Amino acid sequence: MTDETELAARLEALRRQLHYHNHRYYVLDDPEVPDSEYDRLLRELQSLEADHPELITPDSPTQRVGAEPLSAFAEVVHRQPMLSLQNAMDETEMRAFDERIRRELGVAQVAYTAEPKLDGLAISLLYEDGRLVRGATRGDGHRGEDVTAQVRTIHTVPLRLQGEDWPPLLEARGEVFLPIADFEALNARLREAGSRTFKNPRNAAAGSLRQLDPKVTAQRPLAMLCYGFGAFDGERPAATQSGMLAALRRWGLPVSPESKVVDGIGGCLAYHRALAERRDGLPYDIDGVVFKVDDLTAQERLGFVTREPRWAIAYKYPAQEALTQVQAVEFQVGRTGAVTPVARLAPVAVGGVTVSNATLHNLDEIRRKDVHVGDTVYVRRAGDVIPEVVRVLPERRPGDARVVTLPSHCPVCGADVVRPAGEVVARCSGGLFCPAQRKEALVHFASRRAMDIDGLGDKLVEQLVDKDLVHDPADLYGLAAETLAGLERMGEKSAQNLLAALEKSKETTFARFIYALGIREVGEATAASLASHFADLDALAAARVEDFQQIGGVKGIGEKTAERLCARLAEAGDRPPDGELADWLAGLKIAGLNRATIARLLEVFGDWSALRAARPADLVSREDSLVEGVGPVVATHIVTFFAQSHNREVIGRLLKAGIQWPAPGSAAPQGAQPLAGKVFVITGTLGRPREAVKAELEALGAKVTGSVSRNTDYVLAGRDAGTKLERARALGRPVLDEDDLAALLGRR
Numbered sequence: 153m154t155d156e157t158e159l160a161a162r163l164e165a166l167r168r169q170l171h172y173h174n175h176r177y178y179v180l181d182d183p184e185v186p187d188s189e190y191d192r193l194l195r196e197l198q199s200l201e202a203d204h205p206e207l208i209t210p211d212s213p214t215q216r217v218g219a220e221p222l223s224a225f226a227e228v229v230h231r232q233p234m235l236s237l238q239n240a241m242d243e244t245e246m247r248a249f250d251e252r253i254r255r256e257l258g259v260a261q262v263a264y265t266a267e268p269k270l271d272g273l274a275i276s277l278l279y280e281d282g283r284l285v286r287g288a289t290r291g292d293g294h295r296g297e298d299v300t301a302q303v304r305t306i307h308t309v310p311l312r313l314q315g316e317d318w319p320p321l322l323e324a325r326g327e328v329f330l331p332i333a334d335f336e337a338l339n340a341r342l343r344e345a346g347s348r349t350f351k352n353p354r355n356a357a358a359g360s361l362r363q364l365d366p367k368v369t370a371q372r373p374l375a376m377l378c379y380g381f382g383a384f385d386g387e388r389p390a391a392t393q394s395g396m397l398a399a400l401r402r403w404g405l406p407v408s409p410e411s412k413v414v415d416g417i418g419g420c421l422a423y424h425r426a427l428a429e430r431r432d433g434l435p436y437d438i439d440g441v442v443f444k445v446d447d448l449t450a451q452e453r454l455g456f457v458t459r460e461p462r463w464a465i466a467y468k469y470p471a472q473e474a475l476t477q478v479q480a481v482e483f484q485v486g487r488t489g490a491v492t493p494v495a496r497l498a499p500v501a502v503g504g505v506t507v508s509n510a511t512l513h514n515l516d517e518i519r520r521k522d523v524h525v526g527d528t529v530y531v532r533r534a535g536d537v538i539p540e541v542v543r544v545l546p547e548r549r550p551g552d553a554r555v556v557t558l559p560s561h562c563p564v565c566g567a568d569v570v571r572p573a574g575e576v577v578a579r580c581s582g583g584l585f586c587p588a589q590r591k592e593a594l595v596h597f598a599s600r601r602a603m604d605i606d607g608l609g610d611k612l613v614e615q616l617v618d619k620d621l622v623h624d625p626a627d628l629y630g631l632a633a634e635t636l637a638g639l640e641r642m643g644e645k646s647a648q649n650l651l652a653a654l655e656k657s658k659e660t661t662f663a664r665f666i667y668a669l670g671i672r673e674v675g676e677a678t679a680a681s682l683a684s685h686f687a688d689l690d691a692l693a694a695a696r697v698e699d700f701q702q703i704g705g706v707k708g709i710g711e712k713t714a715e716r717l718c719a720r721l722a723e724a725g726d727r728p729p730d731g732e733l734a735d736w737l738a739g740l741k742i743a744g745l746n747r748a749t750i751a752r753l754l755e756v757f758g759d760w761s762a763l764r765a766a767r768p769a770d771l772v773s774r775e776d777s778l779v780e781g782v783g784p785v786v787a788t789h790i791v792t793f794f795a796q797s798h799n800r801e802v803i804g805r806l807l808k809a810g811i812q813w814p815a816p817g818s819a820a821p822q823g824a825q826p827l828a829g830k831v832f833v834i835t836g837t838l839g840r841p842r843e844a845v846k847a848e849l850e851a852l853g854a855k856v857t858g859s860v861s862r863n864t865d866y867v868l869a870g871r872d873a874g875t876k877l878e879r880a881r882a883l884g885r886p887v888l889d890e891d892d893l894a895a896l897l898g899r900r
């Protein structure tokens with residue numbers, strides 16, 4: 153191949169790619185690659201064309217602005233073309249621009265208007281006799297799309313101009329954009345609805361404005377700011393760009409409050425630098441600063457080139473989006489045991505910093521975005537938002553790309569990783585010994601409502617762990633006075649105090665101890681329920697998930713069906729013959745009661761009399777928690793926790809260190825035991841801590857159990873009592889409130 157054919161092929165390839173990307177960006181509002189990638193291709197084409205001007209074709213992307221208007225919209229021919237802007241990527245290019253302007257104008261210093269370059273899409277607003285008659289997109293610069301109905305839905309666009317001195321015809325130009333927060337909210341909404349999300353606020357703004365149905369546009373919180381004017385009939389109210397902006401503002405058009413006149417290149421650079429400092433905090437995306445020669449006569453003298461005015465420039469900021477490769481996906485374990493995936497990226501500059509990690513949030517997110525190790529991804533870092541993998545380019549996926557899977561074991565400690573059904577977050581179950589969770593576990597263990605170790609707060613835990621003196625709670629009980637006294641802000645005295653507090657903490661209650669273990673979702677109340685349900689720690693540690701649940705009622709029967717069935721049974725006269733009970737029930741044609749359900753119903757309530765005696769609550773299918781607050785998810789957390797041999801080992805050492813609690817019932821005093829032999833169940837919220845009530849009942853000889861059965865003598869029900877109360881009623885067991893109990897004990 154000769155050099156010429158090679159060059160021609162390259163030019164052709166670049167043009168083809170740029171046309172393709174233009175279409176995705178301008179027509180579909182769904183770019184495949186970030187701007188940095190597009191700009192790289194465009195710059196390559198520009199430099200090849202500069203070296204070989206004879207090869208420039210009129211349809212080359214370097215010769216045009218935007219893309220042709222979408223035929224679904226009516227076409228608008230602009231009275232004055234809507235152009236693009238030349239770019240400066242760095243200070244050198246910016247200085248070169250200023251030098252050229254000064255040379256051509258023959259002046260020593262130029263005044264420029266400066267304003268942020270909002271990243272949205274250009275809009276032309278035509279006002280005739282002060283009324284908005286047309287809104288149009290830029291399109292290819294000559295022909296745009298008529299979006300009048302859509303523009304009318306933008307609150308900041310005035311439908312009528314204010315004041316008197318506006319010209320009979322005015323074309324205002326500005327940028328339609330979507331603030332970052334509204335963009336995030338819009339994407340969240342779209343994601344929830346299962347719709348396609350937008351890659352960035354610019355595409356979201358363009359996609360929202362270019363909706364055939366203006367009702368959709370009306371639901372998108374678009375904003376608009378004017379930065380100039382196009383067609384203008386009549387006398388201009390000012391001789392400068394800034395004066396014209398002031399006039400637009402006076403007529404009620406929104407103009408950027410950041411817009412300002414700066415002097416010379418020094419003023420430009422200072423403005424650019426100052427705005428860069430604030431860029432991350434701005435509520436909208438900007439991709440640079442636009443500088444325009446302020447004097448309108450000078451603008452006219454400078455004129456235009458093919459696709460851009462010669463009197464304006466966009467001095468760009470570093471791109472906030474880039475392409476890079478996912479080199480690995482690692483899992484990090486947080487202080488609370490949450491296992492989160494992090495993408496390790498080939499380092500890439502985004503938004504002015506080098507990014508080499510991006511959070512992937514969780515496994516669902518990885519699946520939704522379909523991220524594989526080896527993928528080329530589109531990363532975005534804008535505002536204060538942490539770098540994010542926006543999407544994958546599946547067409548660039550290498551053959552050896554790997555699917556990401558959740559590790560079965562914690563990468564830090566090796567304990568099982570659990571992710572209960574329906575939960576998004578996966579967690580390490582090695583709470584008591586996982587180094588990642590060490591500090592959190594120790595602080596919790598020592599906290600007042602857990603083991604109540606006075607003087608052992610965050611700061612001290614921090615030191616003990618960082619100095620490698622303590623790895624798990626059991627190590628606390630082996631600390632020596634000399635070791636402690638040597639720590640920062642610890643004297644002899646406080647060391648002695650801490651040792652005393654540790655000693656004192658050894659006398660505890662079963663409930664406190666369970667709570668102190670820091671099992672996921674086992675709070676104080678649940679720990680108390682567990683302590684009253686299980687005889688001892690061994691029983692708790694040996695429990696299986698099923699041991700926390702009790703299946704009640706009849707599977708498949710809901711509340712409505714149960715009520716209807718009971719009503720029909722109550723009004724039924726003759727008892728059907730035993731063998732025909734199933735057919736008879738089917739003949740009732742009760743919704744929700746099919747043959748399979750009937751078969752199960754008869755398994756539980758064998759005959760006619762049992763069935764007649766049943767109340768709706770007895771029939772409704774349910775999975776009761778045997779232990780208050782312990783549903784299937786919490787049960788899974790408890791079982792997995794005790795399944796970790798390291799957790800059990802730490803518990804063993806804690807007990808060996810001397811931690812103990814009174815066995816249930818052992819605290820019973822010798823006095824009168826009016827409740828001897830009575831079986832109580834406590835449910836709901838009582839006026840006093842449940843543990844205290846329980847202790848009192850036990851002191852009076854009662855046995856307190858966790859579930860209601862026919863053997864239950866009394867159910868003590870507090871506020872918001874749930875299934876246990878229902879069950880008590882269904883089984884006809886006496887229910888007491890706290891006043892009833894006091895009366896029972898002869899205290900009232």
Ligand SMILES: NC(=O)c1ccc[n+]([C@@H]2O[C@H](COP(=O)([O-])OP(=O)(O)OC[C@H]3O[C@@H](n4cnc5c(N)ncnc54)[C@H](O)[C@@H]3O)[C@@H](O)[C@H]2O)c1
Pocket residue numbers: 173174176177178183184185186187188190191217218235236237267268269270271272273274275290326327379380442466
């Ligand atoms: N990712 C892709 O596939 C892809 C494809 C095509 C274009 N692009 C991107 O689009 C951009 C090129 O588009 P362009 O030709 O519209 O140029 P541009 O967006 O860089 O600059 C011109 C535009 O700037 C806007 N603007 C904002 N503030 C302004 C102000 N104060 N004064 C004047 N104009 C202001 C106007 O809408 C104007 O049309 C590049 O950033 C390019 O990377 C990306």
Ligand SMILES: [Zn+2]
Pocket residue numbers: 485562563564565566567580581582586587588
């Ligand atoms: Zn772990």
